[in-house]
Amino acid sequence: MIKLRKKVYMTAGYNTISLGTGRREFHPKKPRPGIEHYIKEAGQGTLNQIGGAKNVDEGAIGNFMAPRFNRQGNLPGFIPMIDEELQWKPCTSTEGACGSGALALMSGIKSVLAETADVVLTVGVEVQNTMKAIYVADVLAGAGWYQKRKNGHAYFFPGQFSDRAGAYYEKYGMEYTRKGFCRWFVNAIENARLCPTAQEYENKVADLEALYNKMKPNGKAFVDNLTVFDCSKVSDAASAIAIVSEEGLKRIGIPKEEAVEIVGWGQIERNVTYDPPDLTELTAIKKAAKAALESANITIHDLATIETHDCFSIAGILATEAFGFAEPGKGAQFVADGNTARDGKIPMNTTGGLIGWGHPTGGTGVHQAVTIWEQLTDKAGKAQIEIPKDRPYGMTVNMGGDDVTVVAIIYKRG
Amino acid sequence: MNYEERLKNVTVLGAAGKMGSGILLLTAVEMADISLKPENRTKTYVLNAMDVSHEGLAGLLKYLKVQVLKIAEKKTVLLRKIYADRTDLIENKDIIDQYVFDVINIVRPVTKLEATYDSNLIFEAVSENKDLKVKLLSQIDSNNPNDPWYFTNTSSVPINVVEKEAGLEGRILGFHFYNPPAIQKLVELIVTDKTKKEVVEFAKTYAKNLRKIIVPSNDFAGFIGNGHFMRDALHAITEAEALAKDMPFVEAVYMVNKVAQEFLVRPMGIFQLIDYVGIDVVQFIMKVMNPFVKDEELHSSLLDKMIELGVKGGQKSNGSQKDGFLKYEKGQPVAIFDPDKKEYIPISEFKDKCDKKLGPIPEPKLSWKSIIRRPDKDVLLKDFFKTMKTMKTFGAELAVKYGKRSNEIGKKLVADNVANNENDVNTVMLTGFFHAYGPVNTFFD
Numbered sequence: 001m002i003k004l005r006k007k008v009y010m011t012a013g014y015n016t017i018s019l020g021t022g023r024r025e026f027h028p029k030k031p032r033p034g035i036e037h038y039i040k041e042a043g044q045g046t047l048n049q050i051g052g053a054k055n056v057d058e059g060a061i062g063n064f065m066a067p068r069f070n071r072q073g074n075l076p077g078f079i080p081m082i083d084e085e086l087q088w089k090p091c092t093s094t095e096g097a098c099g100s101g102a103l104a105l106m107s108g109i110k111s112v113l114a115e116t117a118d119v120v121l122t123v124g125v126e127v128q129n130t131m132k133a134i135y136v137a138d139v140l141a142g143a144g145w146y147q148k149r150k151n152g153h154a155y156f157f158p159g160q161f162s163d164r165a166g167a168y169y170e171k172y173g174m175e176y177t178r179k180g181f182c183r184w185f186v187n188a189i190e191n192a193r194l195c196p197t198a199q200e201y202e203n204k205v206a207d208l209e210a211l212y213n214k215m216k217p218n219g220k221a222f223v224d225n226l227t228v229f230d231c232s233k234v235s236d237a238a239s240a241i242a243i244v245s246e247e248g249l250k251r252i253g254i255p256k257e258e259a260v261e262i263v264g265w266g267q268i269e270r271n272v273t274y275d276p277p278d279l280t281e282l283t284a285i286k287k288a289a290k291a292a293l294e295s296a297n298i299t300i301h302d303l304a305t306i307e308t309h310d311c312f313s314i315a316g317i318l319a320t321e322a323f324g325f326a327e328p329g330k331g332a333q334f335v336a337d338g339n340t341a342r343d344g345k346i347p348m349n350t351t352g353g354l355i356g357w358g359h360p361t362g363g364t365g366v367h368q369a370v371t372i373w374e375q376l377t378d379k380a381g382k383a384q385i386e387i388p389k390d391r392p393y394g395m396t397v398n399m400g401g402d403d404v405t406v407v408a409i410i411y412k413r414g
Numbered sequence: 415m416n417y418e419e420r421l422k423n424v425t426v427l428g429a430a431g432k433m434g435s436g437i438l439l440l441t442a443v444e445m446a447d448i449s450l451k452p453e454n455r456t457k458t459y460v461l462n463a464m465d466v467s468h469e470g471l472a473g474l475l476k477y478l479k480v481q482v483l484k485i486a487e488k489k490t491v492l493l494r495k496i497y498a499d500r501t502d503l504i505e506n507k508d509i510i511d512q513y514v515f516d517v518i519n520i521v522r523p524v525t526k527l528e529a530t531y532d533s534n535l536i537f538e539a540v541s542e543n544k545d546l547k548v549k550l551l552s553q554i555d556s557n558n559p560n561d562p563w564y565f566t567n568t569s570s571v572p573i574n575v576v577e578k579e580a581g582l583e584g585r586i587l588g589f590h591f592y593n594p595p596a597i598q599k600l601v602e603l604i605v606t607d608k609t610k611k612e613v614v615e616f617a618k619t620y621a622k623n624l625r626k627i628i629v630p631s632n633d634f635a636g637f638i639g640n641g642h643f644m645r646d647a648l649h650a651i652t653e654a655e656a657l658a659k660d661m662p663f664v665e666a667v668y669m670v671n672k673v674a675q676e677f678l679v680r681p682m683g684i685f686q687l688i689d690y691v692g693i694d695v696v697q698f699i700m701k702v703m704n705p706f707v708k709d710e711e712l713h714s715s716l717l718d719k720m721i722e723l724g725v726k727g728g729q730k731s732n733g734s735q736k737d738g739f740l741k742y743e744k745g746q747p748v749a750i751f752d753p754d755k756k757e758y759i760p761i762s763e764f765k766d767k768c769d770k771k772l773g774p775i776p777e778p779k780l781s782w783k784s785i786i787r788r789p790d791k792d793v794l795l796k797d798f799f800k801t802m803k804t805m806k807t808f809g810a811e812l813a814v815k816y817g818k819r820s821n822e823i824g825k826k827l828v829a830d831n832v833a834n835n836e837n838d839v840n841t842v843m844l845t846g847f848f849h850a851y852g853p854v855n856t857f858f859d
Contacts (some may be wrong), residue, residue: 132487134487134506134510135491135506135507137506138505138506138507141505149504149505150501151503153493153494154490154491154493154506155491172708219491220491220492221491222491278818
């Protein structure tokens with residue numbers, strides 16, 4: 001990759017709560033805030049930290065399926081709704097399934113690099129509780145190839161990743177693998193309990209391991225190789241962050257220490273009409289992480305924390321292998337041994353990730369960036385982990401579809 | 415005629431009623447599932463939803479649409495397999511909508527009895543009026559060339575009486591669902607001396623496919639469920655009337671109701687249950703049963719008085735509770751009816767006084783909700799009632815007396831040969847009435 005000709009920073013992150021089952025505020029039969037509410041709350045949350053909308057040059061919004069979940073298209077038009085002073089400014093929206101959020105981040109990063117903007121307000125949003133889970137599954141199936149929908153599972157994506165889990169069980173053993181899954185789940189909930197905006201923040205189950213192990217995969221009711229505890233939930237949420245140049249930082253009056261520097265990325269696209277080359281490998285994630293680390297000229301051992309796309313526990317396990325922390329087949333062990341826990345070798349998903357914090361599909365990429373920004377700038381509150389001085393880096397990995405649209409970004413403490 | 419052939423043409427009589435609509439729903443789904451098997455795709459399945467009320471039938475179709483949709487949403491994984499060959503149905507929504515249509519497409523709402531003359535199976539769920547049942551079934555039977563089988567949902571009329579008077583020898587049995595049929599797991603199965611074996615076999619398969627639990631009951635008016643409930647209700651009424659000699663009537667009702675729910679750990683208070691079933695229905699069932707019971711009088715002048723005053727309980731068409739002995743707001747009792755003053759007195763006016771008189775609930779406290787799903791509930795209940803027996807409070811004594819009476823009723827049902835054994839009595843109360851424990855127990859000895 002060409003060396004960056006300009007420094008790019010992110011700062012002033014903001015998350016709404018992740019609303020859905022598990023949150024006290026959630027009641028399936030009561031009216032809930034619409035997509036407008038989330039965009040506005042997250043956007044204003046960032047604007048309040050950067051001296052207001054007058055400082056913004058451009059807006060970008062990541063979203064997956066508002067046209068179906070909310071019967072709403074033309075999302076760039078909602079950015080001026082956040083604040084009157086955004087009216088008439090250039091805005092864009094990005095869609096790449098659950099990787100939409102990171103595409104919005106990339107849009108902002110590229111605008112700053114192109115020197116067409118010094119401050120980009122970036123929002124990621126999805127409001128999915130507008131329908132029952134069985135219909136949500138239809139909408140999310142749009143992240144795969146529609147030609148394959150007919151033969152897919154009722155719960156299409158859980159079905160895809162159930163097949164990955166099944167392939168992994170077959171190669172390395174089911175009981176062994178599910179130990180890793182179980183630990184991944186426990187870590188996710190425990191981390192979410194430290195983050196007030198997380199969907200599982202109020203999860204009070206005393207023995208999470210027992211809860212996880214009590215439920216066995218049942219293909220008649222759900223999918224063959226996963227249970228609901230292996231899956232992220234249906235979430236409504238938005239996140240926002242400002243992407244700025246050095247000049248932009250001065251304009252908004254934020255010191256570098258309160259920002260993270262973007263030092264590299266890898267953006268990878270896999271042909272959505274192809275089946276994955278290997279069910280037990282996240283090939284696109286592997287390539288994206290490698291490209292990101294190389295562009296930043298660091299190795300995985302320089303990373304203090306990672307936010308990875310654990311839409312399913314198996315995706316978390318496979319990611320540890322794709323990043324190079326574990327050999328193929330050893331990811332489940334790596335996780336089961338606690339290496340990805342908040343006090344482990346490489347803490348992952350420190351506010352719960354997709355399984356614990358929530359998975360507002362098109363918003364997740366931005367949420368991951370906000371979490372890394374919080375951790376590297378000491379703003380993560382009770383969820384704060386220790387960032388070693390010699391490892392000032394963090395990474396986000398956002399995935400759309402089954403390892404199709406992938407962006408990995410490397411952040412450095414400012 | 416095998417099981418599937420028998421279900422090719424079916425009628426539910428009284429299909430728009432509370433019980434009939436549930437039976438119709440379950441049967442429509444079972445028939446649709448059969449019709450969707452590859453070997454049956456070219457056959458036509460007919461389910462007559464027979465009722466005299468056009469309004470009722472319109473409401474029935476709305477109910478069906480909502481309920482079948484829920485069922486389809488729950489079994490979409492299976493439905494995707496069933497419709498695998500339909501290339502035009504791709505998303506879950508396509509498949510669910512098709513299934514809802516396929517189920518409802520079997521149903522023929524009808525108001526004329528002629529429609530039933532082609533049926534092989536007749537479910538009878540009209541009102542608890544023996545003469546009406548006999549009249550309808552005999553008219554169908556004399557016009558229907560198929561020698562159809564009759565499943566009656568009566569909760570009180572002896573089956574052999576209907577069998578004999580309608581001339582249905584061997585082709586009728588009691589198939590008594592509990593309310594609401596779509597949810598309650600229990601079915602009481604009642605055969606006569608003459609009921610043919612193949613009718614019983616069919617009934618068992620049908621119940622199994624509907625995922626119902628069958629408890630056999632012998633053919634005595636009221637069977638097991640109402641045999642217990644009616645006597646249990648009479649005990650409560652008698653207790654309340656006795657208490658009312660020393661205190662206002664509404665306070666007596668409040669206390670007996672509370673004892674049944676909180677001291678006896680039942681899902682609801684006894685007067686609330688009477689309201690739920692309907693004071694008129696309870697009165698009616700007692701009236702139907704009474705001629706068939708020997709050494710006791712199943713009758714309550716208090717119920718008669720309530721009906722005379724127009725206080726009936728039961729449910730509105732949207733399922734919410736109508737006012738009866740108790741007045742309800744958002745499903746919760748807020749006042750109690752005083753038949754002398756002819757008005758509801760707010761519970762808040764006497765609650766504290768009554769609670770004090772009853773005394774505390776034994777510690778550690780148990781509630782129906784807190785224990786119903788616990789596997790160790792019998793152990794918890796045993797300790798709870800053991801403590802209760804040592805307490806000399808007004809409430810504890812009422813409760814122990816009540817528990818003993820319930821036990822006695824349960825044992826009498828076996829002694830009178832209504833139930834084959836104590837276990838069947840307990841199963842009925844556990845699954846049909848959602849009690850946390852069966853009436854035949856040793857808790858109150």
